[in-house]
Amino acid sequence: MMIPMGELLAKAKKEGYGVAAPNVFNRETIEACFLAAKKLRAPIILDVAAVHGIYECADIARYYEKQYPEVPFALNLDHGGAYEDIVKAIHAGFSSVMIDRSTCAYEKNVEEVKEIVKIAHAVGTSVEAELGHVGQGAEYEETRDAGLTKLEEALKYVEETGVDCLAVAVGTSHGVYKGEPHLEFELLDHLSKEVPVPLVLHGGSGTGDENLAKAVRTGIQKVNLNTDVSEAGKQALREALASTEVHGSGKDEFTPKKMNLQQTIAAGVAGFQAELEHYMKLFGSENRW
Numbered sequence: 001m002m003i004p005m006g007e008l009l010a011k012a013k014k015e016g017y018g019v020a021a022p023n024v025f026n027r028e029t030i031e032a033c034f035l036a037a038k039k040l041r042a043p044i045i046l047d048v049a050a051v052h053g054i055y056e057c058a059d060i061a062r063y064y065e066k067q068y069p070e071v072p073f074a075l076n077l078d079h080g081g082a083y084e085d086i087v088k089a090i091h092a093g094f095s096s097v098m099i100d101r102s103t104c105a106y107e108k109n110v111e112e113v114k115e116i117v118k119i120a121h122a123v124g125t126s127v128e129a130e131l132g133h134v135g136q137g138a139e140y141e142e143t144r145d146a147g148l149t150k151l152e153e154a155l156k157y158v159e160e161t162g163v164d165c166l167a168v169a170v171g172t173s174h175g176v177y178k179g180e181p182h183l184e185f186e187l188l189d190h191l192s193k194e195v196p197v198p199l200v201l202h203g204g205s206g207t208g209d210e211n212l213a214k215a216v217r218t219g220i221q222k223v224n225l226n227t228d229v230s231e232a233g234k235q236a237l238r239e240a241l242a243s244t245e246v247h248g249s250g251k252d253e254f255t256p257k258k259m260n261l262q263q264t265i266a267a268g269v270a271g272f273q274a275e276l277e278h279y280m281k282l283f284g285s286e287n288r289w
């Protein structure tokens, strides 16, 4: 069942676990999320970037919702940029939208987020926004410290905007890190104890299991994952392409039937799903429904 992301994360905060939020972009990746969630009885958040098709992904998610009505999930617009895309996602029935104004000045960030909160809440859609800035891994060493979330500002921001969850910058970055990831657990601990809404960690990939498990224990409820699940899928795809394994039977023993395109893609998506299941277990979201 699709539920507002705020609701899904409030339960995670109360019970002390994290929800995996992989980036999905087509039928196969969305189906893999439902299969993983059903297998582990874990909630899941489908993070969709506007570029991958807002209406298309909403329709696919609705299709799988009918196949697996027992799976609690949220459908979230990831890094919402253009106003039109955010409104489109609300119109398409997303149960959450992220509006990312993390590179704007504080006042502009508040002003634009508040407007989206008003529209989204009118139809029961949750809103995620970011304060501080989670940058790109390639620039990690230069940008990490400048972007960290400030506690006092975060408290004011949540109060002023009315967001349902807050993406915080506590030392992660998107994609592959240049240098070692170094997380500010003390800052996260203060944020988690004082900020009244659930917290989101962007840039989960490459952060390391130990860091991520500790981040969840310290108070993160949503972990965004793109690069790691994508790379795991690519690796499985490469192995499938290189495989000489025979599937089914050819017309005789001298003409074995190779994996066709559909089977090869399925093998890649199985790699994506296995990595996702690993993270669901790591975040303690197994057996939560």
Ligand code: 13P
Residues within 6 Å of the ligand: 023, 047, 078, 079, 173, 174, 175, 176, 201, 202, 203, 204, 205, 206, 224, 225, 226, 227, 228
């Ligand atoms: P990673 O690619 O580092 O996992 O980041 C994903 C993300 O934060 C999407 O919003």
